[in-house]
Amino acid sequence: MCGIVGILGRTPVAEQLVDSLKRLEYRGYDSAGVATLEGDRLERRRAEGKLKNLEKRLDAEPLQGTTGIGHTRWATHGKPTEHNAHPHATENVAVVHNGIIENFRELREKLEKQGAKFSSETDTEVVAHLVNSYLLKGQSPQEAVKASLPQLRGAFALGFLFAGHGDLLIGARKGSPLAIGYGDGExxxxxxxxxxxxFTDTISYLEDGDWVVLSHEVGVIHDASGAVVNREVLKSGASSFLVDKANYRHFMAKEIHEQPEVVGHTLARYVDMASERVALPVKLPFDFNDVQRITITACGTASYAGYVAKYWFERFARVPVEVDVASEFRYREAPLRKGDLAVFISQSGETADTLAALRYAKEQGAHTVAVVNVPTSTIAREAETVLQTLAGPEIGVASTKAFTCQLMVLAALAVAAGKARGELSDADEAKLVQGLVEIPRLIAAALVAEPQIEKLARDIAKSRDVLYLGRGTSFPIALEGALKLKEISYIHAEGYAAGELKHGPIALIDETMPVVVIAPYDRVFEKTVSNMQEVAARGGNIILVTDAKGAEEATVDSLVTIVLPDMGSAFTPIVYAIPVQLLAYHTAVVMGTDVDQPRNLAKSVTVE
Structure with a gap:
């Protein structure tokens, strides 16, 4: 969630720290701060709210130090105020922290008894005082950090800056991601x-339990035991991405419109278009014929991708699938059969609950497949097999292009499973691949409906509640549409299987209730129409998302009908995700909310 930056530089680093933190805004935050060494003395500048507030503070009180750390905070312990903002410090050490220190209360009580004076409500400040307690005993910064880390319980990434040590930064990670960058004397x-x-395209990622001692010339990495270790030095492609809004008002809008391209890139990785065959980029270390059950685990939007995949795997491969919210899966101790398949979906590859579920599945002997957007992430590194989505950096907190790329990967995997299990013939596979190949074009065609959706959003913005309905693979898209609207417009919305309408939700229907119906013309279309009739009979305002045939065959008047391009029924969710994203986006714009960084949310949830 939070963003951490540290620089051992040759020139003043405060401006560089802030610029780097701007690249981490997509993680979500509610305060920010930097600390530098001014001579041998630690100096901090912190501010509540957005980075522009920190910039104003630095304009009024500039910092000239060439060594420093910076942080964007997403509040977990203590309100998002300036005194709770990072870095936290004593006279001797400043620290920035991503994660949660679970045993901070007992540590704080112990340190207070030793005379430590706390000035914040955060769990992070105990780290500064804990390290400081060893410094006061005459230990070196390296010794103090080494002694402190085993006492911290939780998931964290830490960056330390020390008074009087201009040639030193120390970083540590346990659960939360942290990377080292190598420069020329920096x-x-x-x-x-x-x-x-x-600053650099040469990086290394710390592994769980690692801590690193950085000087201007070198980084020495230690593992949890204290032994010096080497971690792979990589060339990062991040600098090649233009992480800005281009000509869009928000990152979310840009990322919605990037979907034809990035879904196409992902498609090309998983399909041999010439032979019309699925061609996975990695060899799976298991035989689908030996898999008796598939378990899919994820959080939020990624879990809805898993729900769609459940329909695909069961239909194409005839293998039972269970979909679990990661935070529940781990704690209910689900029985897994050795040799079965567990699939984990995460945009960042750092989602704490999903990572914990992955580790549990490995302990049970299941084969593990990670569907992630970041191939160097912790989930990717710990899974048996990695299937990367090629969405590129997704800056908007509300996932859009990562979701559709996840669906593309899962569709390809489901077809591969069906072919391997003999449930799909060569002709079946070729037909399904043809359907996948059309998806980028169909997404582009779906985007043409944006002006109509933008106009509709002005009416939706006046609503207090919105209902989304769908059947079959459209049901998870109804769930996703409701989530998107809640996330960024703050309008209450719920998604339901259309057949469940009469089992409770129908009580909500009146003339003020917009009901968004996701209904491509497929084998359950007539059933969905009957549910629409139930809504119409109670005065509900129907917004029908369908294709030309569905619009022609629907026997119920709708407030608005959004007509999407004709396509086969197998992979409609990938295309029908577009209008629900656009509806949420434009409603949020009308409402005037912070579209890219909605309140209380973070892009990468690296704590439970």
């Missing part, structure tokens, strides 16, 4: 490669 710390892209 060294860097960052939450991800995007943060370091302005």
């Amino acid at each position: 060294m860097y710390l960052g939450s991800d490669a995007i943060a370091l892209a302005p």
Whole structure:
């Protein structure tokens, strides 16, 4: 969630720290701050709210230090105020932190008894005082950090700056991501490669339990036991991405419109278009014929991609699928059969609950496949097999292009499973691949409906509640549409299987209730129409999302009918995701909310 940056530079670093933090805004935050060494003395500048507030503070009180750390905070302990903002510090050490220190209360009580004076409500400040307690005993910064880390319980990434040590930064990670950047006589710390892209394309990722001692010339990495270790040095492609809005008002709008391209890139990775066959980029270490059950685990939007995939795997491969919210899966101790398949979906590859579920599945002997957008992420590194989505950096907190790329990967995997299990013939596979190949074009065609959706959003913005309905693979898209509207417009919305309408939700229907019906003309279309009739009979305002045939055959008047391009029924969710994204986006714009960074949300949820 939070963003961490550290620079051992040759020139004043405050402006560089802020610029790097801007690249981490997509993670979500509610305050920010930097600390630098001014001579041998630690100096901090912090501000509540957006980075522009920190910039104003730095304009009024500039910092000239060439060594520093910076942070964007998403509140977990304590309100988002300036005194709770990072860095936290004593006279001797400043620290920035991503994650949660679970045992901070007992540590704080112990440190207070030793005379430590706390000035914030955060869990992070205990880290500064804990390290400081060892410094006061005469230990070196390296010794103090080494002694402190085993006492911290939780998931975290940490960056340390020390008074009187201009040639030193220390970083540590346990659960939360942290990368090292290598420059020419300069060294860097960052939450991800995007943060370091302005400075270097040469990076290493710390592994769980690692801590690193950085000087201007070298980084020495230690594992949890304290032994010096080497981690792979990589060339990052992050600097090649233009992480800006281009000519769009918001990142979310830009990312919605990038979907024809990025879904096409992902398609090309997983399909041999010439032979009309699925061609996975990696060899699977298992035989689908030996898989008796598939478990799919994810959080939020990624879990809805999993729900769609459930329909695909069961239809194409005839294998039972269970979909679990990651935060529930881990704690209910689900029985897994050794040799079965567990699939984990995460945009960032750092989602804490999903990572914990992955580790549980590995312990049970299941084969693990990660569908992630970041191939160097923790989930990717720990899974048996990685299937990367090629969405590129997704800056908007509300996932759009990552979702459709996840669906593309899962569709390809489901077809591969069906072919391997003998449930799909060569002709079946070729027909399905033809359908996948059409998707980028169909997404582009769906985007043509944006002016109509933008106009509709002005009416939706006046609503207090919105209902989304769908059947079959359209049901998860109804769930996703409701989530998107809630996330960024703050309008209450719920998604339901259309057949469940009469089992409760129908009580909500009146003349003020917009009801968005996701209904391509497929084998369950007539059933969905009957549910629309139930809504119409109670005065509900129907917004029908369908194709030309569906618009012609629908026997119920709708407030608005959004007509999408004709396509086969197998992969409609990938295309029908577009109008629900656009409806949420334009409603949020009308409402005047912070579309890219909605309140209380973070892009990468690296704590439970």
